[in-house]
Amino acid sequence: MTASRELFPDAFVGVLRRALVLATRGGAGAADSMRHATSRVAEVGGFAGHRGYVPGDDARRVDWSAYARSGELVVKTFEDERGRDLTVLLDQSASMELGFRFDHSRRAAALVSAVLAGRGDRVRLIAQNGDDLREFTYAKGRRIDELLDWLSALTVRGTDADLVPSDLGRRARLIWISDFAEVDQLEDRLRRLGGVRRRALAVLPRVELDREILEDGVFVLQDVETGRNTRVRADRRLREQLRVELRRQAARRREAFGRFGVRFLEWDPPSIPELEGRRSSAADWLGGRLVTTILRHGSAR
Amino acid sequence: MDFEAPQRLLALLVLPLLWLLSLRPKPRRSFQTAHWNVWQRALRVQTRPPRPRLRFLLLALAFLAVSLASAGTTIGRREGPSRLIVLVDRSASTGRVASPGNDAMQVLRNRLRDELRDWSGETNLRLVLCGEGVEVEETKLDLAFEQPAFTTLLQGCEVDLEALAKAGSADSSAAIVVVGDEQTSVPPSAASLRFRSSQTIRRGILSARCEDDWPLSTIRVRLDLFDERIGTNAEEPLTLAVQGAPRQIGVEAFPIEGDLERGVELTFERGSGGRLRLTLNGEDGFEADDWVEFVVPAPPRRRVVALGDSEAIEDAAGFVRDLFGLEASEGSVAASGAAVVLADGGRFDSWTPGMLSFGVHTAADTRSVEDGEAFLVDWDREHPLLQGLDLSEMRVRRRLPRDFAPDGAQVLLRGRDGPLLVSWEDDGGRSLHAAFRLEDSNLWRLPAFPRLLRRAVRWLILGQAAPLEPSATGLLNRSESLGFPERRISPVSQEDPTELLAAGFPLLPADPGRSLAAPLVVLAILLLGLRSLWP
Numbered sequence: 001m002t003a004s005r006e007l008f009p010d011a012f013v014g015v016l017r018r019a020l021v022l023a024t025r026g027g028a029g030a031a032d033s034m035r036h037a038t039s040r041v042a043e044v045g046g047f048a049g050h051r052g053y054v055p056g057d058d059a060r061r062v063d064w065s066a067y068a069r070s071g072e073l074v075v076k077t078f079e080d081e082r083g084r085d086l087t088v089l090l091d092q093s094a095s096m097e098l099g100f101r102f103d104h105s106r107r108a109a110a111l112v113s114a115v116l117a118g119r120g121d122r123v124r125l126i127a128q129n130g131d132d133l134r135e136f137t138y139a140k141g142r143r144i145d146e147l148l149d150w151l152s153a154l155t156v157r158g159t160d161a162d163l164v165p166s167d168l169g170r171r172a173r174l175i176w177i178s179d180f181a182e183v184d185q186l187e188d189r190l191r192r193l194g195g196v197r198r199r200a201l202a203v204l205p206r207v208e209l210d211r212e213i214l215e216d217g218v219f220v221l222q223d224v225e226t227g228r229n230t231r232v233r234a235d236r237r238l239r240e241q242l243r244v245e246l247r248r249q250a251a252r253r254r255e256a257f258g259r260f261g262v263r264f265l266e267w268d269p270p271s272i273p274e275l276e277g278r279r280s281s282a283a284d285w286l287g288g289r290l291v292t293t294i295l296r297h298g299s300a301r
Numbered sequence: 302m303d304f305e306a307p308q309r310l311l312a313l314l315v316l317p318l319l320w321l322l323s324l325r326p327k328p329r330r331s332f333q334t335a336h337w338n339v340w341q342r343a344l345r346v347q348t349r350p351p352r353p354r355l356r357f358l359l360l361a362l363a364f365l366a367v368s369l370a371s372a373g374t375t376i377g378r379r380e381g382p383s384r385l386i387v388l389v390d391r392s393a394s395t396g397r398v399a400s401p402g403n404d405a406m407q408v409l410r411n412r413l414r415d416e417l418r419d420w421s422g423e424t425n426l427r428l429v430l431c432g433e434g435v436e437v438e439e440t441k442l443d444l445a446f447e448q449p450a451f452t453t454l455l456q457g458c459e460v461d462l463e464a465l466a467k468a469g470s471a472d473s474s475a476a477i478v479v480v481g482d483e484q485t486s487v488p489p490s491a492a493s494l495r496f497r498s499s500q501t502i503r504r505g506i507l508s509a510r511c512e513d514d515w516p517l518s519t520i521r522v523r524l525d526l527f528d529e530r531i532g533t534n535a536e537e538p539l540t541l542a543v544q545g546a547p548r549q550i551g552v553e554a555f556p557i558e559g560d561l562e563r564g565v566e567l568t569f570e571r572g573s574g575g576r577l578r579l580t581l582n583g584e585d586g587f588e589a590d591d592w593v594e595f596v597v598p599a600p601p602r603r604r605v606v607a608l609g610d611s612e613a614i615e616d617a618a619g620f621v622r623d624l625f626g627l628e629a630s631e632g633s634v635a636a637s638g639a640a641v642v643l644a645d646g647g648r649f650d651s652w653t654p655g656m657l658s659f660g661v662h663t664a665a666d667t668r669s670v671e672d673g674e675a676f677l678v679d680w681d682r683e684h685p686l687l688q689g690l691d692l693s694e695m696r697v698r699r700r701l702p703r704d705f706a707p708d709g710a711q712v713l714l715r716g717r718d719g720p721l722l723v724s725w726e727d728d729g730g731r732s733l734h735a736a737f738r739l740e741d742s743n744l745w746r747l748p749a750f751p752r753l754l755r756r757a758v759r760w761l762i763l764g765q766a767a768p769l770e771p772s773a774t775g776l777l778n779r780s781e782s783l784g785f786p787e788r789r790i791s792p793v794s795q796e797d798p799t800e801l802l803a804a805g806f807p808l809l810p811a812d813p814g815r816s817l818a819a820p821l822v823v824l825a826i827l828l829l830g831l832r833s834l835w836p
Contacts, residue, residue: 242340
C-alpha cells in the first residue's frame, strides 16, 4: 500500500477492508450485515433478487413466499439499490486544512466509496480547488489501494471551487463533503444544485476549530484561503460576539440547506487514536451516523 | 527663531528610536480561520484599537517641544551691536548749507536721531568728533545730540575717518555711524549719513599768490579758481568782489588746467597799502574756500645813499637813482632812512640791512686789503641775482681778506682766495657785500654790471618789505576744496534740495528676543497628557 500511513493508518485501513469484504462477500448477505443500521430502504425499481436476512432489515422486505418455499429468511432486493452512480464532491479548498478537516473528509470519502462500491454502486469522486479538478471513479473490482492513493495525493489549496460538475445527470445523487465556510456563497451553489433536481447530502465534518475557542490576547488572524490577515486583540467581549456570529452563521447554513431541500449532516468524526483504542469493527464505523445516513441517502431514490 | 544651545537639538536624533519603541510588539501568536467574514463582523463590535502613529506623533511633538525648550529657543532675537560709535566729520566741507535756511550739521543730526529711534536713550554712545584732531565724548544716546561740539565745525578734518571706522568695526558689539559728506570715505561695515546733491555748482579758490611790482606802484594777485557745474546748466558768471584800499586797475583770466580750473591775475595800485579781500561770487554752500585776504604793505622808502668818493660808486649811485627814481640822501646811514646804501671802501660798525658794499671793513676788522689779483673761479648761476649774467671777464686787483664776510653769508662769487661776493639775509633785511672796491676791479665796466646792480637794489629793497602772502583765508587747501566730485553740496535752488544719503540703515540694536522655553514645556506636558488619555 502506497497510501499515506498517516492519513490512512493501519487501524483505519483494517476497518476499511473489513467493510469492503463485508460489502462484497456473500452478496446481499454480507451487504445486509453491514447495513443493519439502516432503518429504511426505499423499495423503488424492478425486483433484482433475494439476499439473506440480516438483523435490522425491514421486515416488510422479507419475502415470506420464498421463506415458505425454502425455509430461509430472505429479503427482496431491487435494481435501484445496485449499480447506480453516486458522486462524492470533496471540497479541496485551503480552509479544509484547518483542524485536519480535510483528512477526516478524505477518510469519510474512502469509507463511503468502499461501502457503496462493495454494494455494487459506482462512486465518482470529484475533488476540486480553484481551476484544478480531479476525478476518480471507484467501483467494484478496483483495488482499494488505488482509491487510497488517489485520496492521499490530494492537497488543499486555494478557495472554494464551483463543485457542480457540468456533466451530472439531472437525477444524480450527490454527497458533498465540505466545511461550508462561505455561507454567503452557499445559497448560490445550492440554487444551482436544486435547479437540476439532484438529491444531495451535505456533510460537514466538525472539528474542534469550529468552536473558535480563543484565549485573550493579541494575535494575528489570517484568512486561510486568501492569506489576508489582521491584528486582533481578543477579549471576552470579542469571544462572545464571535460565538454569536458563529451561531448565526450555522443557523443561516441550516436554513439554506433546508430551503433548498438538501439534507445536511454535521458529522463528528472519530479520531484515529480513538479508533485504534477501541479496535472498532467496521460496524462501529458504519454504525455511526455518517454511514447510516450515507447508506440511507445512497439507497434513497 | 533662534537657539541659545542649538547643539541640544541633536537630541531629536532619538526620535527614530522612540518610533521603534512606540511600535506595538508583533504578536507571536497567529490564528488561521476559514470564517474571515464572521471574524470581521465580530470585530466590528470591538473598540477601534489605538493608532500607534497618532500616539507616536503626540510623543514626538512633546519630545520636540522639550528639545526646543532645552535648546533655548527664542523668537524675535536679533544679533547686533549693543552700543554706538558715531564718527562726525567736522570739517568745513560738512558745514555747508544743506538747503536754504538749514544748517547741514543740523540736518545730519536730526536725521541721525531719527535713524536711531529704535535704540534706547540709555545706549552707550561714543561720539568721535574729528577735526584737526579727535575729540571723544562718552555719553548716552539721549545726551549725544545735545553736545554742542556735535555741530561745531572746524577748519578741516585731518583724521582718516575711514581708518577710524575700520578700526571701530573690529568691535562687533559696536555699530559705527559716520556722519559727514561725500568726501568722507566710509567702509562697507559702517553706516553713514552723507550729503549729496545731484545739482550743484562748485566753486572755490584753490590757491592765491601776490607779487610786488616794485619799483612800480602796482601789485599783482594771482588766483587759481575752480568752477564746476554738476547736473545743471545754470549760467552764473564767475566774478570776484574786491574790498580794500588797493585799487584794482586790471584783470586777466587765463585757463590753467582743463575746463574746470582757471587762473585769474588782478593788478592793483597799491597806494599806501592796506587790506585787500577778494571774494568769489555765487554761494556754493561751501564758503570757506570762497575768499582770500592780503595785507598790502606801504611802498618801500625811496632814498638811496652813496658813500665813497670813487668815480665808480658815484656812477653806480647815479644809475640807481635814475633807474628806480630814488632820491639821493645825505648824512649818516642811520639818520638818512635810506632804502639802499651804496658804500665803496671805508669802515662800518656793522653790516646794515639794505647795504651794497664794496671793499668795506667792519669796525672789528683791522686788516688791510691784500694786493694781488684775485681770480674769479665761479659764481652761483642759479641765484636770482646772477642768472644769465656773464662775469667771466671780471678781474680784481686787490681784495679784503678771505674771511671778511660774516658767518652764514651765502657766497655768490667765488675767487681763488675766498669769496668775492656774498649775500646776507636775516629777519632784519638783506645786504650784499663784495670783497673788493669797485675801483679795484673791472666789474663796474662790465656789460653785466647794470643788470646786476638793478637786480641787487630791487632785491635789497624787497627784502625789507613784509612778504605778500594771504593774511587770512577761508580755506586754501586744494584737496579739501576739490575733494570728491560730489563733495560740494549746494542746492542750486529750493526746488533742488540736497540729498542726504543714508547707508547701512536701519541700524537695529541687538535684541535678546523672547524665550519660548516655558510655553514649550507647557505644550509638551499638554501633549503627553493628551497622549495618556488617548485609547
